Amino acid sequence: MSKVLIVDDEPHIRYLLELTLEELTEEGVELISADNGETAIEIIRDELPEIVFLDVMMPKMNGFDVCHTVKHEMGLQDIYIVLLTAKGQEFDRQRGQESGANIYMTKPFNPDDLLQMTKEILGL
């Protein structure tokens, strides 16, 4: 069973992502949420999700650091990480790439595009 992890400190955004990806649950995909980076790391270690939607600006541990930890320290290169950021600054994009994220999406994103992308990654 595929797992998708949603990490954002904003409950609205988490809910939006859950609603957007809701129809995937009918295909047996499990949606998991976390509201900070530390919890996200724990869930990733225990549940090994296929995809992680990761907000950049979060308390305790930011998205760049979570991504770097997962990809480089935990050696989980196969986990597809989508960095979601509200910042459109060029250097953020660069930092995102350096941290090893697979793709970098700027808020506001189009829910349909996001759903489509998730389906493709999961091979559905």
Place this chain on the structure above:
Amino acid sequence: MGTNGVKILVVDDDPFVREMLSFILESNDYLVVSAENGQAALEQCRSCPDINLVVSDVNMPVVDGIELIKTMREEKFEIPIIMVTSVTDISVAVDALSSGAIDYVLKDEGIQETITITVKRALEKHRLKLENIKLLQDLAAKTREQEETLSYLNAIISNMPDGLLVTNSQTCITLVNPAIVNMLGLPDGDMVGRNACEVFSSQQASLYQAICYSCDSPLTAEVPLADDRIGSAVVAPIFTQNTASGRQDKFIGSLMIVRDVTSEKEVEQMKDDFISTVSHELRTPLTSVLGFTKVIRKKLEEVIYPQLQQSDAKTTRTVEQISECIKVIVSEGDRLTNLINDLLDLSKMEAGKIDWKPENNHVDELLLRAAMPMKPLFEQKGIQLTLPEGKNLPLVCCDTDRIIQVVINLLSNALKFTDHGSVSMQTSVVNDPESNSSMIRFAIFDSGIGIAEDDRIRIFEKFRQVGDTLTDRPKGTGLGLPICKQIVEHHGGSIWAEAAPGGGSAFIFTLPVDGRHQP
């Protein structure tokens, strides 16, 4: 008038000698006055300032010759005195000379000739003496003037808030001001004469590099200053100009000016942080608004609408109204997103924080790539879009995405303000008279409402949309054209608006053909 108007005072208690001397001198065209003793002579000198020479006897009643000389010197009369002494009195002559007489004449048979020669010689000697004094005074004045200029310049250099350091052609320091010593935290002691490479710290090595490589043109470098401050250094070569000898300008060293830009940097950083924060704070709620609206639309369309009784007129109208409302929310949300993106873009460009990616491009290809995504929008509105016919234009070196952004911006403007007719693009090669170089000229003509002449410059200013801001619905972010201007000018081109033939507007921009202005 006598010889050159020279007036001589003859002083002697013997009327015969007075007469004789006066006669000799007058016959040599001198103007002569006389006095019978030193006292009378002094009075004459005091009342008659135009006396040029005194010829005086030594032994006289009341005030004698020696006394006369001394008194005249005391009273600062700059009149030369010739002493007339008797043959037996040589020691008196010595006395007279040591007291300040300019010369002496012996009272003998030859006096007729010696007096004229001596007078002539004394006058010449005195003239030279005065000239000499004047030259010395002039020199002293010039020296004082130069000292004043020098101390004036020194005061300016010492009090300059910017740091100044000058080196000779061997990179040895020839001048530093107190500001630069503090700013760079230079070692104590006299800097002058030391080589620049010895005095800079390792973090300041770039400065020494700049000095070494600044022989041709000025260089700018950022440099860490003492106390964690940041400086901006400009290093420029110094050339002496020697036009008189026809020699070429000679490189004699470099000068460096360092300015503390810490607060400017802080303000810049604050501005960046501010824009970044504002952008973040705006995007987050916008994500919810737009995202949920789109989710609602989808759910309505997929789940709710199919279950409604389509035959009911009221229900049908409500469904239409809801769809229309959602459409407005989404399009306004998109507009807000574009505004945030444009704001970020513009502030980055103004701060010079864009990574430009220069590439060689075919002009036709650029226009085609820009026109592609616009085609459906033109078709929707029934406006014809014409691209230029394939011409063999030279390649243009530019940031592909950015120039496409410019063309798309101009095309969507043209579409926005054109309700009927067509929009066409034209390209040509023109010569820029200012730089005398080839430019590619891009022109986009529309058959729309046109722009009043007064507004054609204003539209390139930030947040300027032509028209009544209260009644006209804003049709964009008001940042599109300022962004185009930034991009085009960064490439070394220019952009402007004209009236298109037959109404409508023409937007024209140019890009240099050669890579002079590589973005």
